[in-house]
Amino acid sequence: MNRIYDLQFTIYDLKSIIISKTRVFVGGSIIIFLLLTAIFAPLIAPYNPKEQNLYEGLNTPDHKHPLGQDRLGRDILSRVIYGSRISLLVGILVVGISSLIGVTIGSISGYIGGKADEIIMRFCDIVLAFPGILLAIAIMSVLGPSLNNVIIALCAMGWVSYTRLIRAQILSLREREFVVAVDSLGGSSSRIILRHLLPNVISPLIVEATFGMAGTIIAEAGLSFLGLGVQPPNPSWGSMLNEGRQFLLIAPHLTIFPGLAIMITVLGFNFLGDGIRDLMDVKR
Amino acid sequence: MRNYIIKRFFLFFPVIIGVLTLVFLIIHLIPGDPVELMLGENAQISDKEKLRTDLGLNKPIIDQYFTFMINAFKGDLGRSIHSQKPVFATILERFPATLELTLCAILAAVLISIPLGIIAAYRQYSIFDNGSMFLSLLGISIPNFWLGPLLIILFSVMLGWLPVAGRGGISHIILPSITLGTALSSILSRMTRSSMIDSLKEEYVTTARAKGLSENVVVIKHALSNAMIPIITIVGLQSGALLSGAIITETIFSWPGIGRLTIQAINTRDYPLLQGCILIISLSYVVVNLITDILYAYFDPRIKYE
Numbered sequence: 001m002n003r004i005y006d007l008q009f010t011i012y013d014l015k016s017i018i019i020s021k022t023r024v025f026v027g028g029s030i031i032i033f034l035l036l037t038a039i040f041a042p043l044i045a046p047y048n049p050k051e052q053n054l055y056e057g058l059n060t061p062d063h064k065h066p067l068g069q070d071r072l073g074r075d076i077l078s079r080v081i082y083g084s085r086i087s088l089l090v091g092i093l094v095v096g097i098s099s100l101i102g103v104t105i106g107s108i109s110g111y112i113g114g115k116a117d118e119i120i121m122r123f124c125d126i127v128l129a130f131p132g133i134l135l136a137i138a139i140m141s142v143l144g145p146s147l148n149n150v151i152i153a154l155c156a157m158g159w160v161s162y163t164r165l166i167r168a169q170i171l172s173l174r175e176r177e178f179v180v181a182v183d184s185l186g187g188s189s190s191r192i193i194l195r196h197l198l199p200n201v202i203s204p205l206i207v208e209a210t211f212g213m214a215g216t217i218i219a220e221a222g223l224s225f226l227g228l229g230v231q232p233p234n235p236s237w238g239s240m241l242n243e244g245r246q247f248l249l250i251a252p253h254l255t256i257f258p259g260l261a262i263m264i265t266v267l268g269f270n271f272l273g274d275g276i277r278d279l280m281d282v283k284r
Numbered sequence: 285m286r287n288y289i290i291k292r293f294f295l296f297f298p299v300i301i302g303v304l305t306l307v308f309l310i311i312h313l314i315p316g317d318p319v320e321l322m323l324g325e326n327a328q329i330s331d332k333e334k335l336r337t338d339l340g341l342n343k344p345i346i347d348q349y350f351t352f353m354i355n356a357f358k359g360d361l362g363r364s365i366h367s368q369k370p371v372f373a374t375i376l377e378r379f380p381a382t383l384e385l386t387l388c389a390i391l392a393a394v395l396i397s398i399p400l401g402i403i404a405a406y407r408q409y410s411i412f413d414n415g416s417m418f419l420s421l422l423g424i425s426i427p428n429f430w431l432g433p434l435l436i437i438l439f440s441v442m443l444g445w446l447p448v449a450g451r452g453g454i455s456h457i458i459l460p461s462i463t464l465g466t467a468l469s470s471i472l473s474r475m476t477r478s479s480m481i482d483s484l485k486e487e488y489v490t491t492a493r494a495k496g497l498s499e500n501v502v503v504i505k506h507a508l509s510n511a512m513i514p515i516i517t518i519v520g521l522q523s524g525a526l527l528s529g530a531i532i533t534e535t536i537f538s539w540p541g542i543g544r545l546t547i548q549a550i551n552t553r554d555y556p557l558l559q560g561c562i563l564i565i566s567l568s569y570v571v572v573n574l575i576t577d578i579l580y581a582y583f584d585p586r587i588k589y590e
């Protein structure tokens with residue numbers, strides 16, 4: 001009876017690994033495709049994304065413009081291709097800066113503990129009291145819409161999850177024997193954190209950062225959709241959706257394609273995050 | 285349990301004061317002169333001075349801070365620059381619409397996700413399981429500012445079944461609830477699945493089967509009732525987060541709630557109204573989280589505050 005159960009669990013494990021690897025492959029392929037699109041945008045895009053042609057405004061897709069044209073006659077395919085640059089740039093910068101802040105503050109909070117930890121954690125609680133992108137909306141409404149301000153607003157919101165993650169990881173690692181051993185040999189705090197603790201928190205950090213990319217791209221597009229993010233004529237997927245909203249009833253192609261680009265990108269990062277998490281057996 | 289609740293309350297008040305402080309700082313972070321930003325460069329000097337006095341911006345910042353905090357605790361959030369109505373009353377007028385939308389979104393999410401999660405867990409790694417989990421990943425990845433317009437194109441423009449926007453009868457709330465509830469539904473179905481998978485492996489489920497109970501009773505009464513605690517917690521925690529999603533959903537469907545009021549306040553640079561909206565949304569979120577935590581401790585007495 002036990003053998004049957006063992007066999008059943010082995011098959012389950014095998015299926016689980018295959019599904020995880022497929023997710024990593026599918027997600028990774030989508031992201032590599034997007035990165036290449038963003039890098040080679042000037043070579044791939046058939047038109048200049050800012051080039052207007054008012055006589056052809058709101059034209060539906062045809063052989064010259066496969067995804068149609070917007071209100072000002074700009075080619076939607078070229079704008080979607082160039083839009084990937086803004087989404088990925090914001091994603092990479094925000095996740096990079098937020099995780100750097102999170103790793104620094106989280107390590108201090110988790111390793112030193114005491115009053116510093118208490119103050120940092122209470123401040124995190126305050127930032128987390130603003131649901132979703134509310135804090136970013138508030139900051140953008142004050143700073144005014146621009147790409148730099150989007151990055152500032154999303155970093156102001158994003159560092160907390162990394163801080164809490166790193167702190168929790170460091171707290172659980174701090175008492176482990178290998179850390180106690182280095183400590184008793186006279187290793188300095190910075191050496192313990194940099195050489196012994198941080199290498200052990202890389203896996204959960206990678207998973208968090210992958211999901212963070214998905215969240216950041218949606219948040220940037222959301223801010224631009226509300227008119228608070230990247231401003232026209234720069235081609236951002238969110239601001240394209242905002243423009244498309246006014247012509248929803250007569251020109252739905254303005255809405256469909258930029259949204260599809262956001263969904264595929266976010267799906268790619270979510271697939272990758274899910275797959276890596278299961279393969280590395282990381283609990284979020 | 286009582287100690288946990290007391291400690292949780294002690295954490296609640298510093299957060300409230302922190303949120304109030306951060307919201308107060310927002311108006312003071314405005315680069316340049318906030319009064320000029322609100323009224324425009326060409327406004328008359330007398331109007332600018334009047335607004336400066338009304339908002340108390342001519343006093344030292346510490347005085348402004350304490351006045352703001354004391355007034356906020358009294359429920360006085362100032363007056364809207366444009367309508368001249370009290371901010372708190374304006375927000376209260378809009379609150380029922382947001383509450384209605386949020387509750388319908390939660391209901392839609394629960395009705396779709398829990399049966400989906402249970403079947404997926406029961407038939408782990410089957411086509412149904414993989415299909416429904418792919419759908420839930422799709423649901424998390426679809427931004428609500430795209431899903432909303434897509435639903436309008438399909439159900440309002442092409443099929444003509446449902447109204448495009450506005451608040452009215454049941455037909456008006458269907459599309460906004462689906463738009464707002466999809467992400468929650470996806471998170472919940474994944475949570476239900478993993479919680480049920482753990483629960484179905486427990487010994488009390490084996491015992492229930494050994495007693496000869498029917499599969500329905502085993503799954504629903506024994507496995508699901510024990511898997512419900514994490515599910516209820518997620519519903520609670522995510523319900524508060526829906527308030528932020530409501531900002532976008534209400535804008536798409538012209539739903540007259542706090543979310544749309546927030547965007548109107550930004551567009552008209554009505555900063556006292558904006559401060560009030562941000563404050564009320566955050567406070568509602570914090571209160572919902574507090575209630576969820578307390579209910580969690582009530583349903584699962586093993587929970588202790590570390």
